[in-house]
Amino acid sequence: DTGVSQDPRHKITKRGQNVTFRCDPISEHNRLYWYRQTLGQGPEFLTYFQNEAQLEKSRLLSDRFSAERPKGSFSTLEIQRTEQGDSAMYLCASSLATGSYGYTFGSGTRLTVV
Amino acid sequence: AQSVTQLDSHVSVSEGTPVLLRCNYSSSYSPSLFWYVQHPNKGLQLLLKYTSAATLVKGINGFEAEFKKSETSFHLTKPSAHMSDAAEYFCVVSTRGGADGLTFGKGTHLIIQP
Secondary structure, three states, X not given: OOOOEEEOOEEEEXXXXXXXXXXXXXXXXXXXXXXXXXXXXXXXXXXXXXXXXEEEOOOOOOOOXXXXXXXXXXXXXXXXXXXXXXXEEEEEXXXXXXXOOOOEEOXXXXXXXX | OEEEEEOOOEEEEEOOOOEEEOEEEXXXXXXXXXXXXXXXXXXXXXEXXXXXXXXXXXXXXXXXXXXXXXXXXXXXXXXXXXXXHOEEEEEEEEOHHHOOOOEEOOOEEEEEEO
């Protein structure tokens, strides 16, 4: 297993377009988390899944943000009608159930909205 | 609720001298605490974690941290800094088995002087 994979690494989009990012977690990890990191800040929690169930989504930044994990494996994060303020690094992490062994992060998708 | 305060935004030390990065936390539940390192244009790497076992935690690359409940602190130390330690360091708290996500501090930029 090569860790947590995120695709694409970079995305440039025009304001108003929709974008979708993919995350493939470590295969035996049943929890998957999404974070956003802006320049000079620590990552900010957005949402998480346990298997296919989205257990926390109140921290998604607006109703333009949504995430899915349809079969409990990979996950997608979609941003509709992108705005310049959405420009950031979007990070995915996975863990075993309670995270007591730590959380493994992917390298992230850097979004630039022009 | 949970929060993290990293007391220094920048720390500069000379190569071969000790490193101290300070972190205080707040949580309504028994916390798990982590330190992550982020090198430029690289992903987040777990340095060490505290999850209610031994209060002195040893991590990778010679780093260690001590959980002090009475002081609500989890400071990161290393006896002798190396040039390769230059990076951004994040103190992180998690409670309720990760159900509230990870809360990151704002980061401490560690500079190593030759």
